[in-house]
Amino acid sequence: MEDTAISSNIAARLTPVVSELRQAVTSASAPLLVFDRQGGHFYLMARLDPYAATEAERQKFSRLAREWRKDILLSSSVTQDHMHPSHLAILAMGKPALPLILEELQQNGGHWFLALRLISDTNPVPPEHAGRLKLMREDWIEWGRQHGYL
Amino acid sequence: MGTPARLFVNASELLLIRALLECWFPNLENEVYCAESESDEDYNCIAWAAGDTSTFWWPSADPLDAFWPIAWREESKECFIEAFGHIRQNDNYEVCDPPDFDFEPGFEKVALYLDAQDKPQHMARQLASGIWTSKLGKSWDILHQTEKGVEGARYGSAVIVMRRPIQ
Numbered sequence: 453m454e455d456t457a458i459s460s461n462i463a464a465r466l467t468p469v470v471s472e473l474r475q476a477v478t479s480a481s482a483p484l485l486v487f488d489r490q491g492g493h494f495y496l497m498a499r500l501d502p503y504a505a506t507e508a509e510r511q512k513f514s515r516l517a518r519e520w521r522k523d524i525l526l527s528s529s530v531t532q533d534h535m536h537p538s539h540l541a542i543l544a545m546g547k548p549a550l551p552l553i554l555e556e557l558q559q560n561g562g563h564w565f566l567a568l569r570l571i572s573d574t575n576p577v578p579p580e581h582a583g584r585l586k587l588m589r590e591d592w593i594e595w596g597r598q599h600g601y602l
Numbered sequence: 603m604g605t606p607a608r609l610f611v612n613a614s615e616l617l618l619i620r621a622l623l624e625c626w627f628p629n630l631e632n633e634v635y636c637a638e639s640e641s642d643e644d645y646n647c648i649a650w651a652a653g654d655t656s657t658f659w660w661p662s663a664d665p666l667d668a669f670w671p672i673a674w675r676e677e678s679k680e681c682f683i684e685a686f687g688h689i690r691q692n693d694n695y696e697v698c699d700p701p702d703f704d705f706e707p708g709f710e711k712v713a714l715y716l717d718a719q720d721k722p723q724h725m726a727r728q729l730a731s732g733i734w735t736s737k738l739g740k741s742w743d744i745l746h747q748t749e750k751g752v753e754g755a756r757y758g759s760a761v762i763v764m765r766r767p768i769q
Contacts, residue, residue, distance in 0.1 A: 526626060526739035526756055528646035528724060530660040530668045531677060561643055563658075563740075566667060575666060583657045583669025585644045 505548040513552040516542050521562065534566050543567055554596035557589055568592055606639035606655050606743060623744065627754055633747040643740035648682075650737035651712045651725035652689055661685070679762060682714055682722050686764055695764035702763060703749045705732035709765040713749045717758035724757035730768075 487494050505513065520538035527533055542549050550571050553564045565588055569575050576595040581587040596602040611619065619637050624630050648659035649669075660668035661675035661682075671689045674681055686695040695712060703713060705728060713734070715724035726736040726749060736752050737743040746752060749760040 524739070525741050528648055528660065528737075528739050529677070530658070530662040534667075563643065566664075569666070577666065579665070582666050583659065585658055586656070 505552050509545060509548045510552060513542060513545065513549055513556075517552075517556055517562075521560075524563075530563065530566075533563055539567065543570060546571060551596075551601045554592065554601045558593050558596070558602060561585075561589060565592070606642060606645075609637050609640050609742060611637075619742070623738075626738075626756060627752045629753055630746060630751050633751045635744055635746040635751055637742040637744050638735070639737075639743045641741040645737065646739060647725050647737040650735070650743055651727045652686070653727075677721055679714060679716060679720060679722060682725075683762065683764065686712060690766075693766050693768070695766045698763045698765055701761070703728075703760065706765065708767060710768045711763055711765045713760040714762040714764070715753065715757040715759060716761045724752065726752065726760070 485494055516538040520533075520536055520542070523536055523538070524533045533539065542553070549567070553567055553571070556562060557564050557568075563585070565577065572595075574595075577588050577591045581591060593602060616637075623635070623637065642655070644658065645655045646658050646660065649655065649657050652659065652671075657669045659670060661670045661677055662668045663675060665675070670685065672681075672685050674684060683697055688694060698711070703711070705711075710730075711728040713726045713728075714722055715726070717723050724736065726734045726746075728734050728749075729745075734746050734749055734751065735743060736746060738752070744752075749763075753759050
């Protein structure tokens with residue numbers, strides 16, 4: 453009860469700057485130390501999901517995904533698609549790319565399955581769905597929902 | 603055999619598509635050709651050559667990445683020939699030796715395009731009218747007059763042709 457009252461008090465004092473704070477915390481790659489002038493206290497704030505993408509990562513992903521799509525449009529080779537520099541750069545982004553890939557898969561489709569497998573270190577696609585992209589997409593989107601990415 | 607969604611575009615979109623196609627495949631300037639289907643990333647040229655519009659075919663090292671009809675997976679012409687020799691229980695494709703891309707009544711032909719390193723890049727299928735149909739990666743499928751229509755820097759050359767008897 454006391455904890456709730458203290459939390460409400462802090463929240464009320466920080467409310468005027470809460471959107472700026474949210475933006476700062478979302479963009480920060482490390483925890484932020486916030487000083488509450490009115491209360492005279494310091495608070496350590498961090499992103500709830502340490503792997504959430506920053507705005508810069510989101511823009512980078514968007515650019516790389518656009519380049520990749522354009523360059524592999526006429527390719528039938530899964531191997532060549534995977535070896536494309538933009539795809540490799542997305543793989544190198546690691547965990548922050550995961551929600552972005554799932555979002556892209558849900559909105560625009562795409563052959564994101566290797567990236568999803570490697571970054572998440574899991575595979576929700578049963579062997580009988582291999583190559584059936586519609587089913588593979590559905591499997592991954594369901595996995596994304598279950599794990600809070602979508 | 604599945605039927606892809608037919609392409610419906612207005613005149614200006616059609617001009618744009620033609621400009622793109624001729625930029626990608628300059629040989630098409632010398633042929634009669636047309637885009638037939640909506641772009642669809644769920645199947646590729648290899649699947650389309652085999653008459654499948656729901657699966658992406660490729661002999662990727664990892665079977666999770668794409669469908670391949672045989673256990674042997676290798677990006678070589680030999681592996682593609684083996685696969686198309688076993689995709690049906692009967693009436694499978696056999697290599698035409700020497701290569702003959704001309705229409706032969708009673709046979710369906712598929713052409714395998716190889717790049718300069720002999721790596722498979724594309725496949726096209728000959729229709730009963732004698733013209734060829736190609737799915738261009740994840741984009742449209744097109745009809746082209748000869749196998750040479752989509753030869754060039756992107757897909758290399760049609761080097762191998764296989765045929766199977768049809769009823």
